[in-house]
Amino acid sequence: MVDAVGVSLLGAGNVGGGVITALAGARERHAGHVGRALELRFALVRDANRDREGIPRDRLTTDIEAILSDPQTQIVVELMGGEQPAFDYITRALTSGRHVVTANKEVMAKRGAELLSTAAAHGVRLLYEASVGGGIPIISPLSRDLLANEITSVTAIINGTTNYMLTAMSKQGADYSEVLAEAQRLGYAEPDPTADVDGIDAAYKLAILCGLAFHVEVLPEDVTRQGISRLTARDILYASELGYTIKLLATGRLVDGELVATVAPTLVASGEPLAKVDGVLNAIQIEADLVGRVVFEGPGAGSAPTASAVLADVLDVARDLVAGRVERPEPARRRVRVRPPEEHRSRFYIRVTVADQAGVLARIAGALGEHEVSIASMIQFEADADERTAELVFTTHLAGGGALSTAIEQIGSMDVVREVGAVLPMTGLGAR
Numbered sequence: 001m002v003d004a005v006g007v008s009l010l011g012a013g014n015v016g017g018g019v020i021t022a023l024a025g026a027r028e029r030h031a032g033h034v035g036r037a038l039e040l041r042f043a044l045v046r047d048a049n050r051d052r053e054g055i056p057r058d059r060l061t062t063d064i065e066a067i068l069s070d071p072q073t074q075i076v077v078e079l080m081g082g083e084q085p086a087f088d089y090i091t092r093a094l095t096s097g098r099h100v101v102t103a104n105k106e107v108m109a110k111r112g113a114e115l116l117s118t119a120a121a122h123g124v125r126l127l128y129e130a131s132v133g134g135g136i137p138i139i140s141p142l143s144r145d146l147l148a149n150e151i152t153s154v155t156a157i158i159n160g161t162t163n164y165m166l167t168a169m170s171k172q173g174a175d176y177s178e179v180l181a182e183a184q185r186l187g188y189a190e191p192d193p194t195a196d197v198d199g200i201d202a203a204y205k206l207a208i209l210c211g212l213a214f215h216v217e218v219l220p221e222d223v224t225r226q227g228i229s230r231l232t233a234r235d236i237l238y239a240s241e242l243g244y245t246i247k248l249l250a251t252g253r254l255v256d257g258e259l260v261a262t263v264a265p266t267l268v269a270s271g272e273p274l275a276k277v278d279g280v281l282n283a284i285q286i287e288a289d290l291v292g293r294v295v296f297e298g299p300g301a302g303s304a305p306t307a308s309a310v311l312a313d314v315l316d317v318a319r320d321l322v323a324g325r326v327e328r329p330e331p332a333r334r335r336v337r338v339r340p341p342e343e344h345r346s347r348f349y350i351r352v353t354v355a356d357q358a359g360v361l362a363r364i365a366g367a368l369g370e371h372e373v374s375i376a377s378m379i380q381f382e383a384d385a386d387e388r389t390a391e392l393v394f395t396t397h398l399a400g401g402g403a404l405s406t407a408i409e410q411i412g413s414m415d416v417v418r419e420v421g422a423v424l425p426m427t428g429l430g431a432r
Ligand SMILES: NC(=O)c1ccc[n+]([C@@H]2O[C@H](COP(=O)([O-])OP(=O)(O)OC[C@H]3O[C@@H](n4cnc5c(N)ncnc54)[C@H](OP(=O)(O)O)[C@@H]3O)[C@@H](O)[C@H]2O)c1
Pocket: 010, 011, 012, 013, 014, 015, 016, 044, 045, 046, 047, 048, 062, 078, 079, 080, 081, 082, 085, 103, 104, 105, 106, 130, 131, 134, 300, 301, 302, 303, 306
């Protein structure tokens, strides 16, 4: 009997549980793919006294040494999350000659370059398909299938929680706090939703995607970020009347060799494929010189879909191990200038609450014009008779972020302006 390929897990929670179940349920099929059986060795957890389905108690450990000193563990699968201790454990696994598979977007976005170079230095592989888009294959297509292309843009919906919330706001006409409470009740949002609603999670994933797509070094702080918590049901309604759907869009482009990376609630024209991606689904749209446009869509989270991506990496490494092929470093990356938001160009949606009196519109239009922000359309959506206020919605032609924010500052300080409620980018030709 030929030796099995030993696999140990760091973490046996939501995703780890899915991996354990999927490994047990397809033993023979996996052995057929690899040429040897995959054997689950140990799982590292915080609480080893709690029973976990599919793995005996004596295979649970709270000590990373139990895994690092196990000669039969050849592949370590990190499914704990967070930067530390995940970074240290992955580093130790790689330096001890183990191949590593991870689903951890935070550690890959913040420390991926160091980890990949540690892997290369030790002749082992570090794979991270599940770190972006859950079950959607995207890391492998960017690393392999699209490598012959020059990729011009990455546009993605990569946070299921916020996409669920924005879809609910749009379908039910409900406000942000209502849908957040509902998402938390259904388990789609964490008790502390900050990482999702502030776009932090999406920024981690976008940093990973931009690094791979453009072969550049990107960190999460290179991503300009705006969350969804200030959006109102009115913005969703007004956008829809203008022919747009609001999505938390993660966008990356290389413009004249400089990186433009943003996560922001964005008006997406209703006819575009990403406008139709609803609920907890994710989608990643790639534009490239040879292939044109491709869209990858599917479940961006969940135990079984994420296990699908994790096990794809495990099977890939195991097949290489059996075939005696191991080292496959990623193409080199270069550091490029990151454009600050003042230098981004986009079309914009602007909602302003004003005193309902003559001449207000002209003053706002004048302030925009003075800063060379050209108005594409203006609609007065409603007036509150009691408050004697009106709500004006402008859309602009392409404008520079710096010029726009100076104009918005000027508009916000006008005595007739009660509030600049929302300033959101819009998809459209020429954004950069
Ligand atoms: N959930 C998804 O749908 C999804 C999708 C894509 C990617 N991911 C990524 O997959 C990873 C795991 O997510 P998850 O949802 O499975 O998380 P989870 O349910 O919270 O599970 C985390 C597991 O790691 C263990 N753990 C955490 N910190 C530890 C430590 N310091 N020492 C030892 N064990 C530790 C926990 O042990 P105990 O069980 O004893 O607490 C638990 O088994 C994260 O990086 C996440 O971003 C998740």
